[in-house]
Amino acid sequence: MTKPLRRDAVRNREKLLREAAGVFTEQGLDGSLEEIARRAGVSIGTLYNHFPHRDALIDALLPSRLAALDEFATRAANEPDAWTAFTGFAEAMLDQLTTDRGLLEAFTGDHPAAEQLTQACHRGMSQLSTLLDRARRTGAMRADARDEDVVNLLWALSLLGESAGPAWRRCLDFVLDGLRPTDPHNHC
Secondary structure, eight states, X not given: OOOOOOHHHHXXXXXXXXXXXXXXXXXXXXXXXXXXXXXXXXXXXXXXXXXXXXHXXXXXXXXXXXXXXXXXXXXXXXXXXXXXXXXHXXXXXXXXXXXXHHHHHHHHSOOTTHHHHHHHHHHHHHHHHHHHHHHHHTTSSOTTOOHHHHXXXXXXXXXXXXXXXXXXXXXXXXXXXXXSOSSTTOOO
């Protein structure tokens, strides 16, 4: 039976999680644990008391980050316009992945939280597929744009964003233009 954390221990854990989120977002999952402890105003020993290894800290941060991706899909599902739903989802997801190096690395790396990430990928694919089906059905998207094509394009843009900063937004415009039907009245 574990006893509850003291108030100061709870505060320290919260500060460590907040600062770890910032460091991993800025520096990726290899961000300095010493920097996290320093920013939180605690010793490295305190960090290790709460999170015995880097993966435990990453695992504690993943659920909220993955929930943000689910929120993008919920917003898109509630959007009445099919094209706006898809583009809003794509832009929000890319914005998250290009600004949060840690989350992008979690998806691209071999991480112990693979089960959480796999489930998030399956959810995201299902959510995206629903948005794409809707956009194709309404004629807002080219009928020949397959789900895999769109996923590959979005994934490439997420990787571009890591090295090119906000250039992915300009490239997204070109990608989206290419996904629109050439004749909006011809849905084939």
